[in-house]
Amino acid sequence: MEQQGTFNLPPAASTLAPMYDQLFYFIYWLSVFFFVVITVGTIVFAVKFRKKKGEAFRLTSGFCHNTPLELFWSVIPTILMFVIFVWGFRAYMQFFVIPGNAMEVRVTAQQWKWIFEYPEGAKSDILVVPDGKPIKLLMSSRDVLHSLYIPDFRVKMDVVPNRYTSLWFQSDHKGEYDLYCTEYCGQQHSVMTTRVSVRSDTEYRKWIEENSVTPTGDVLYKRYGCNTCHTLDGSPGNGPTFKNILGRQETMSDGDVISVDENYLRESILEPKAKVVQGYEPVMPTFQGTLSPDELDSIINFIKTVK
Amino acid sequence: MHSSPPDQNFLSHPKGLASWLFTLDHKRIGIMYLILICLAFGLGGFFALSIRLELMRSGEQFMDQDTYNKFFTLHGAVMVFLFIIPSIPATLGNFCLPLMLGAKDVAFPRLNLASWYVYVIGAAFTLFSVVTGAVDTGWTFYSPYSTQSSTSVISMTFGVFILGFSSIFTGLNFVVTIHKMRAPGMTWYQMPLFVWGTYATSVIQVLATPVLGITLLLLILEKTLGIGIFNPEMGGDPVLFQHFFWFYSHPAVYIMILPGMAIISELIAVHSHKKIFGYKLIAYSSVAIALLGFLVWGHHMFVSGQSEFSSMVFSFITFFIGIPTGIKIFNWMTTLYKGQICLTTPMLYALAFLILFTIGGLTGIFLGALGLDIHLHDTYFVVAHFHYVMMGGTVIAFLGGIHHWWPKIFGKMYSEFWGRIAFVFIFLGFNMTFFNQFMLGSQGMPRRYHDYSGLYKTDLFERYHGFSSYGAMVLGVGFLIIATYLIASLFNGKAASNNPWGGLTFEWATSSPPPTENFREEPIFKHGPYDYDKVLPENI
Ligand SMILES: [Cu+2]
Numbered sequence: 001m002e003q004q005g006t007f008n009l010p011p012a013a014s015t016l017a018p019m020y021d022q023l024f025y026f027i028y029w030l031s032v033f034f035f036v037v038i039t040v041g042t043i044v045f046a047v048k049f050r051k052k053k054g055e056a057f058r059l060t061s062g063f064c065h066n067t068p069l070e071l072f073w074s075v076i077p078t079i080l081m082f083v084i085f086v087w088g089f090r091a092y093m094q095f096f097v098i099p100g101n102a103m104e105v106r107v108t109a110q111q112w113k114w115i116f117e118y119p120e121g122a123k124s125d126i127l128v129v130p131d132g133k134p135i136k137l138l139m140s141s142r143d144v145l146h147s148l149y150i151p152d153f154r155v156k157m158d159v160v161p162n163r164y165t166s167l168w169f170q171s172d173h174k175g176e177y178d179l180y181c182t183e184y185c186g187q188q189h190s191v192m193t194t195r196v197s198v199r200s201d202t203e204y205r206k207w208i209e210e211n212s213v214t215p216t217g218d219v220l221y222k223r224y225g226c227n228t229c230h231t232l233d234g235s236p237g238n239g240p241t242f243k244n245i246l247g248r249q250e251t252m253s254d255g256d257v258i259s260v261d262e263n264y265l266r267e268s269i270l271e272p273k274a275k276v277v278q279g280y281e282p283v284m285p286t287f288q289g290t291l292s293p294d295e296l297d298s299i300i301n302f303i304k305t306v307k
Numbered sequence: 308m309h310s311s312p313p314d315q316n317f318l319s320h321p322k323g324l325a326s327w328l329f330t331l332d333h334k335r336i337g338i339m340y341l342i343l344i345c346l347a348f349g350l351g352g353f354f355a356l357s358i359r360l361e362l363m364r365s366g367e368q369f370m371d372q373d374t375y376n377k378f379f380t381l382h383g384a385v386m387v388f389l390f391i392i393p394s395i396p397a398t399l400g401n402f403c404l405p406l407m408l409g410a411k412d413v414a415f416p417r418l419n420l421a422s423w424y425v426y427v428i429g430a431a432f433t434l435f436s437v438v439t440g441a442v443d444t445g446w447t448f449y450s451p452y453s454t455q456s457s458t459s460v461i462s463m464t465f466g467v468f469i470l471g472f473s474s475i476f477t478g479l480n481f482v483v484t485i486h487k488m489r490a491p492g493m494t495w496y497q498m499p500l501f502v503w504g505t506y507a508t509s510v511i512q513v514l515a516t517p518v519l520g521i522t523l524l525l526l527i528l529e530k531t532l533g534i535g536i537f538n539p540e541m542g543g544d545p546v547l548f549q550h551f552f553w554f555y556s557h558p559a560v561y562i563m564i565l566p567g568m569a570i571i572s573e574l575i576a577v578h579s580h581k582k583i584f585g586y587k588l589i590a591y592s593s594v595a596i597a598l599l600g601f602l603v604w605g606h607h608m609f610v611s612g613q614s615e616f617s618s619m620v621f622s623f624i625t626f627f628i629g630i631p632t633g634i635k636i637f638n639w640m641t642t643l644y645k646g647q648i649c650l651t652t653p654m655l656y657a658l659a660f661l662i663l664f665t666i667g668g669l670t671g672i673f674l675g676a677l678g679l680d681i682h683l684h685d686t687y688f689v690v691a692h693f694h695y696v697m698m699g700g701t702v703i704a705f706l707g708g709i710h711h712w713w714p715k716i717f718g719k720m721y722s723e724f725w726g727r728i729a730f731v732f733i734f735l736g737f738n739m740t741f742f743n744q745f746m747l748g749s750q751g752m753p754r755r756y757h758d759y760s761g762l763y764k765t766d767l768f769e770r771y772h773g774f775s776s777y778g779a780m781v782l783g784v785g786f787l788i789i790a791t792y793l794i795a796s797l798f799n800g801k802a803a804s805n806n807p808w809g810g811l812t813f814e815w816a817t818s819s820p821p822p823t824e825n826f827r828e829e830p831i832f833k834h835g836p837y838d839y840d841k842v843l844p845e846n847i
């Protein structure tokens with residue numbers, strides 16, 4: 001079922017979205033009202049009480065106080081503010097109280113990649129979820145702050161290192177949606193985007209099965225974002241290129257010279273800060289605990305063969 | 308009392324560069340600030356225009372990611388720390404405050420000069436970082452990215468740390484001046500509202516700025532000595548940085564806007580020759596805003612993982628602070644009623660302020676509502692909102708103020724015709740640039756993106772971004788026109804009378820430009836600042 005957006009808001013594709021949209025339009029029309037009152041008032045007064053050409057200055061009215069009027073424009077906005085506050089707070093709590101039966105997807109954010117891990121063990125760099133089911137994202141970052149944002153679901157939450165944050169949503173609308181990082185996280189912040197795919201339960205199961213086998217190294221290279229820092233064709237990047245890496249002589253920041261072999265590759269991935277290549281910043285996050293042993297093998301096998 | 312001869316004023320006498328660089332005259336210091344602040348605005352504007360050109364179409368236009376990230380950081384840092392925070396207090400505040408109080412100078416003239424030099428040193432450090440590779444952390448310097456970034460974060464944060472002292476000095480000076488130097492007979496409730504606004508601003512400058520200083524110092528210590536404070540890799544807490552940072556930076560929003568409001572009260576009263584409506588409420592609300600402003604920093608962190616309870620409290624107080632702001636707008640609007648309104652250039656800016664700032668304020672309600680902020684946080688909606696407040700509010704008020712006091716400062720009238728033309732460019736250009744960014748943001752476009760290609764929403768985003776970029780050019784032309792006719796007026800402008808707009812406050816009672824000692828005869832307080840119902844303005 002395709003959802004249509006409005007002029008102001010994108011399609012409301014999650015169960016939470018309509019509630020926010022009602023609040024949005026409530027404030028919207030109130031704002032339009034007050035804006036019109038003030039703009040029209042200002043313009044009408046400015047025109048009506050304009051000083052005529054050639055007119056001399058005269059004494060003007062001493063009107064500078066009117067209790068009923070002042071009470072009126074203090075009390076009415078106060079009441080409206082209170083209504084909006086309560087409404088906003090209730091909407092916020094709906095977002096924070098996660099349904100107990102939610103399916104949990106682990107999210108790992110790293111510069112500049114999202115990794116999603118499903119209850120069945122599969123991993124992917126796009127978020128695939130079944131429709132009609134609450135989904136909880138349990139998120140943490142491997143490096144700096146990120147923030148996960150799905151505009152069409154109206155959900156967003158910062159992803160912080162050394163701490164879990166979570167959010168939930170449920171979408172009853174099959175389709176593909178944008179997912180953005182909205183907390184500035186460095187060089188490639190603007191490409192830290194991916195998509196959410198809402199599928200029927202059977203399609204979701206099928207997809208999980210297809211993705212449960214350990215993928216080949218070239219797929220992992222992209223999934224874990226190695227490609228954001230390491231190139232395959234010898235061009236420069238934030239990290240050394242993988243082209244012809246096996247057997248290469250490399251100078252470390254402490255002056256040691258190392259010849260690259262499988263063990264060095266392994267160490268570089270699991271403990272990147274142990275040996276830092278000269279001329280590079282120690283910005284590579286560790287992949288200890290992220291890569292399963294199988295994945296580690298297959299990624300090393302892949303890197304070795306890049307020619 | 309020694310008084311200078313009638314043909315001598317503070318500009319003409321004494322002469323020579325040294326007499327300016329070592330001057331203790333608040334008026335000259337104000338002008339020295341004005342020059343630097345305009346340069347800073349030009350620099351920040353250059354970065355802004357470059358950003359807009361890059362975003363005009365999807366895909367990379369002419370800047371790579373690294374350059375773009377540096378440019379938006381520099382745009383923010385220069386505009387916030389070098390331009391808008393010092394803008395009104397250090398220039399018009401410095402110039403007008405003693406004059407409005409009927410005083411000879413500020414309470415501590417040497418401290419005043421020192422604050423200018425501190426500003427220069429701070430600016431030098433900040434700009435030094437531009438030369439040495441610039442900074443790419445965003446003006447917010449969020450840790451742990453700022454701790455890890457290899458760009459010249461230290462030089463820039465140290466610069467901002469120093470700039471803070473300049474701000475503190477100015478604030479302190481103004482607080483004491485207002486308490487101690489009012490003309491005989493002038494009570495607190497007879498001070499012009501510009502003074503009240505400046506007072507509220509100064510209080511925040513003195514109380515909040517040290518917190519920013521400490522925060523940045525901690526960040527520098529973390530980066531240089533590896534002490535873990537914010538970076539979790541060293542055992543720190545990144546959310547703590549955000550708390551510290553916004554504890555200053557939210558009140559700083561009021562350091563930026565209160566002086567703008569202060570100017571608007573003057574412009575509206577003077578150019579509509581009308582007693583200001585609700586004097587006391589306007590005065591109190593400035594102070595209320597200044598104090599409450601300390602209690603809302605957490606509204607920048609609704610989705611940062613802070614507790615829901617804190618979010619609730621912060622949201623509540625945020626709405627509360629909206630009310631005095633709303634009251635002010637109604638007061639200004641009602642002041643127009645039954646006035647004798649002159650639609651001069653400064654007045655056009657004041658009216659534009661009422662409209663633009665209302666948009667800025669109303670869109671703040673969307674962001675303060677907890678549930679909605681989840682969707683709107685860190686999107687272009689926020690960008691549009693704070694540009695309506697900072698630019699539609701403060702910058703528009705600043706422009707109005709410059710035009711209003713220009714004849715007093717330089718003794719010359721600018722071209723009213725070009726003033727209005729430029730106003731049209733500014734007003735249209737500003738709205739073209741920023742209004743559509745509300746829709747851009749509520750449709751989901753995140754901030755600080757170098758590129759938006761390859762998304763489902765790319766086409767939609769491109770329409771809005773493209774339009775914004777054209778608006779920015781119109782805005783740029785507007786500023787060039789202003790710069791041209793203002794500078795031209797110094798050379799061929801008509802001589803200004805002492806009181807060209809018919810104001811009743813003290814600064815209009817002295818000559819244009821004023822003598823070094825401000826008043827040739829001791830000013831005596833005879834009538835209130837807005838008694839347009841009782842006295843006719845003189846010396847027009
Ligand atoms: Cu990011």
Ligand SMILES: [Cu+2]
Pocket residue numbers: 556557560603604606607
């Ligand atoms: Cu704030």
